[in-house]
Amino acid sequence: MEVEREEEDVRVGANRFEERQAMGTAARKDYREPAPAPLFEGGELRSWSFYRAGIAEFVGSLLFLYVSVLTIMGVARAPNKCSTVGAQGIAWAFGGIIFVLVYCTAGISGGHINPAVTFGLLLGRKLSLTRAVFYIIMQCLGAICGAAVVKSFENGPFERLGGGANTVNGGYSTTAALGSEIVGTFLLVYTVFSATDAKRNARDSHVPMLAPLPIGFAVFLVHLATIPITGTGINPARSLGAALIYNRHQGWHDHWVFWAGPLIGAALAALYHQTVIRAIPFKSK
Numbered sequence: 001m002e003v004e005r006e007e008e009d010v011r012v013g014a015n016r017f018e019e020r021q022a023m024g025t026a027a028r029k030d031y032r033e034p035a036p037a038p039l040f041e042g043g044e045l046r047s048w049s050f051y052r053a054g055i056a057e058f059v060g061s062l063l064f065l066y067v068s069v070l071t072i073m074g075v076a077r078a079p080n081k082c083s084t085v086g087a088q089g090i091a092w093a094f095g096g097i098i099f100v101l102v103y104c105t106a107g108i109s110g111g112h113i114n115p116a117v118t119f120g121l122l123l124g125r126k127l128s129l130t131r132a133v134f135y136i137i138m139q140c141l142g143a144i145c146g147a148a149v150v151k152s153f154e155n156g157p158f159e160r161l162g163g164g165a166n167t168v169n170g171g172y173s174t175t176a177a178l179g180s181e182i183v184g185t186f187l188l189v190y191t192v193f194s195a196t197d198a199k200r201n202a203r204d205s206h207v208p209m210l211a212p213l214p215i216g217f218a219v220f221l222v223h224l225a226t227i228p229i230t231g232t233g234i235n236p237a238r239s240l241g242a243a244l245i246y247n248r249h250q251g252w253h254d255h256w257v258f259w260a261g262p263l264i265g266a267a268l269a270a271l272y273h274q275t276v277i278r279a280i281p282f283k284s285k
Helices: 001-016 042-046 048-076 085-105 113-123 129-153 153-161 172-197 198-203 211-229 236-247 255-276
Strands: none
Touching: 042 048, 042 129, 048 085, 048 129, 048 236, 048 255, 085 211, 113 129, 113 172, 113 255, 129 153, 153 236, 172 211, 172 255, 236 255
């Protein structure tokens, strides 16, 4: 009997006690825990929806780079701060375009538009490795094409103003830059997990929730905080696209920070969400 009770504790973990519904709220929706995505799903490769989702990620990343790089260049080429939108405007542009793109593509691909988000969701078993690899490839290709489109009709300013490439700004160490990328991406991916959590949506069905809104706002806030440090990466595809098209030493120097930081931050966010927020227990002997 004691062994059965212990196994039951492990199975249900911190969710063993039913959550009470607050007084005055509407009835909760029925909730069923989604099955974890398989690591490999060969059938996806024969499905048009799989490739349609990849195309959506490609186009989303292209548009993201187009808007973001042009905004950065517009601020950089202004003769003085009073004649430009400044860092706040850049933050609003990044957050706003992510809000729009996630809203447009969420029903097709999930609206990742970011390899770090895809990596975090992969670790959380929200999509297969097959789909994750395909998404990351399409995101990177889209980002490269988006930066190339900007350079095609802004070639002079693009080369002169740095092409929107991420760099570790003067006065900050590589360690500080890496830390800012880890924490910033943690906040973003944590927000993604929370905004798309099926259990939370079922529990709080009486509260209207538009998932792209907190995700876009998280991007905005992270940019406000970290633009002075790295220009804000938190998206390896965005950093790769700008660096590859700009293709100068300035763009490639410390480029690893803009891959390592976001991937570490995404992994930590996935771990935190799965083991603490969703209280998935560790089985002990």
